Amino acid sequence: MTQAMRVFAAALATESNSFSPVPTSLRSFHEGLYYNGRDQDVPLDRPGAEGLRAWRDGAAASGFDFILGPMAFAEPSGPTVAPAYAALRDEILAGVRAALPLDVVLLHLHGAMIVEGCDDAEGDLIADVRAVVGDRVTIGVLIDPHAHLTRRMVEGATLLSAYHQWPHTDVAERAAHLFALAVEAATGAIRPVASVFDCRMISSYPTRPAPMARFVADMAQAETRRPVLSVDLIHGFPWGDTAETGTRMLVWTDQAQVEGAALAEAFGRRLFTERDALTLKLDMTLDQALDHISQPAEGLSVLCDVGDVVPAGAPGDSTFVLRRVLERGIANLCFGPLWDPMATAICLDAGIGARLPLRIGGKAGKASGDPVDVMATVRAILTAAIEPVGRQFGDRVWVTLDQDIDLILHSVRASTEAIAAVTDLGLDPRTRRAFIGKMLMHGGTAFAPIASEVITVATPGTLTFPERDIPLTKRTGAWWPKVADPFRE
Numbered sequence: 001m002t003q004a005m006r007v008f009a010a011a012l013a014t015e016s017n018s019f020s021p022v023p024t025s026l027r028s029f030h031e032g033l034y035y036n037g038r039d040q041d042v043p044l045d046r047p048g049a050e051g052l053r054a055w056r057d058g059a060a061a062s063g064f065d066f067i068l069g070p071m072a073f074a075e076p077s078g079p080t081v082a083p084a085y086a087a088l089r090d091e092i093l094a095g096v097r098a099a100l101p102l103d104v105v106l107l108h109l110h111g112a113m114i115v116e117g118c119d120d121a122e123g124d125l126i127a128d129v130r131a132v133v134g135d136r137v138t139i140g141v142l143i144d145p146h147a148h149l150t151r152r153m154v155e156g157a158t159l160l161s162a163y164h165q166w167p168h169t170d171v172a173e174r175a176a177h178l179f180a181l182a183v184e185a186a187t188g189a190i191r192p193v194a195s196v197f198d199c200r201m202i203s204s205y206p207t208r209p210a211p212m213a214r215f216v217a218d219m220a221q222a223e224t225r226r227p228v229l230s231v232d233l234i235h236g237f238p239w240g241d242t243a244e245t246g247t248r249m250l251v252w253t254d255q256a257q258v259e260g261a262a263l264a265e266a267f268g269r270r271l272f273t274e275r276d277a278l279t280l281k282l283d284m285t286l287d288q289a290l291d292h293i294s295q296p297a298e299g300l301s302v303l304c305d306v307g308d309v310v311p312a313g314a315p316g317d318s319t320f321v322l323r324r325v326l327e328r329g330i331a332n333l334c335f336g337p338l339w340d341p342m343a344t345a346i347c348l349d350a351g352i353g354a355r356l357p358l359r360i361g362g363k364a365g366k367a368s369g370d371p372v373d374v375m376a377t378v379r380a381i382l383t384a385a386i387e388p389v390g391r392q393f394g395d396r397v398w399v400t401l402d403q404d405i406d407l408i409l410h411s412v413r414a415s416t417e418a419i420a421a422v423t424d425l426g427l428d429p430r431t432r433r434a435f436i437g438k439m440l441m442h443g444g445t446a447f448a449p450i451a452s453e454v455i456t457v458a459t460p461g462t463l464t465f466p467e468r469d470i471p472l473t474k475r476t477g478a479w480w481p482k483v484a485d486p487f488r489e
């Protein structure tokens with residue numbers, strides 16, 4: 001190639017929980033992580049931008065022309081309202097058109113974005129980009145493994161790959177892997193073909209425990225043997241209600257369809273065979289967990305309120321755990337951030353030191369439970385200008401309830417899994433018997449360094465566990481654990 005290769009990259013991502021009553025709007029993206037694609041030197045240093053940064057760095061290292069398009073990430077929530085998606089899609093398409101001629105388009109998407117009237121937003125966007133650039137341009141797509149891998153997504157992209165790890169600690173690595181393959185495809189050195197195997201499972205697969213870590217290591221090993229190019233387990237997102245919800249294996253080869261299909265099926269059947277060891281099991285019921293922390297212990301117990309996990313799209317304002325704690329008279333606890341703009345505003349107005357009646361949480365919908373009335377003292381306030389963990393929380397306050405329980409309230413719905421969401425306010429959870437947060441994998445990892453144990457707790461809420469009981473209405477065909485053996489149905 002005589003001229004430098006021209007690479008365009010953009011991002012649009014959110015994970016849509018069909019059971020959340022909180023819609024995702026343009027404001028949700030602007031409050032999440034948003035950049036309009038005009039300033040090419042934007043630092044890309046905030047959490048979420050790792051993929052785009054890896055692509056920009058890769059292009060710079062290769063001497064390519066790199067055009068950075070728009071980037072928009074919203075906190076997982078309910079489906080995205082149609083005008084918001086249309087506006088963000090059109091910004092990306094305008095960016096692609098302005099950057100032509102191109103050799104490569106790289107898109108960092110989620111894969112589980114549902115828009116009002118369209119269950120497959122990523123398939124839609126990839127098709128629109130393809131219509132702009134034509135068949136000869138390479139389109140490489142990076143997704144989150146908690147995706148609905150649709151036929152349309154695979155057919156529209158030249159290559160599509162996901163992160164291997166959950167928690168998602170390998171975004172930059174997987175972006176670099178995709179970048180290298182996309183460059184090979186653009187030069188004609190490889191011709192990627194996809195093979196998909198439907199595992200007929202809807203479940204959750206943390207990749208840190210040894211059995212799943214081995215599975216991931218074997219996927220990575222398989223990728224090193226050409227003609228295999230890329231091997232991904234698409235975990236699926238169980239709380240997105242679509243016809244294609246579920247777990248799939250995706251293998252790309254260099255024109256070796258038969259070999260790719262056999263490899264995808266081998267990994268997929270292994271996942272099913274080893275399912276008892278590979279899938280997430282929750283540790284305790286709510287009352288078991290509260291019995292446990294009622295007993296004295298040396299270290300800090302961390303409880304994950306799994307029914308209301310914000311990074312899986314739940315509202316983050318449920319009160320089931322707080323109510324049960326108060327009913328049982330358990331004290332000496334610390335609750336992580338709970339989304340309540342009104343209570344937060346009241347505390348801000350009352351000021352530090354004020355003791356006041358507060359009505360907390362239980363606003364977003366039935367799955368949030370009812371509000372809880374308490375007497376509380378305002379201990380610390382942080383206003384919206386401070387964003388220590390990369391995303392906005394809005395205003396945050398630390399209150400101590402009369403029952404000797406610390407609680408954080410915040411005004412903008414956001415992931416509160418980072419330990420800084422608590423400690424920025426001057427609150428050290430280690431001063432308490434237990435910390436209770438609306439988090440799952442990432443949160444457990446974040447709090448592990450200060451915890452003597454991290455316990456996942458089955459709680460009521462937007463995230464129904466076990467997955468068998470999720471009220472999915474659109475998925476067709478048999479799937480485990482709804483049926484014992486979906487391959488025999």
Ligand SMILES: [Zn+2]
Nearest residue numbers: 144145146168
């Ligand atoms: Zn994910």
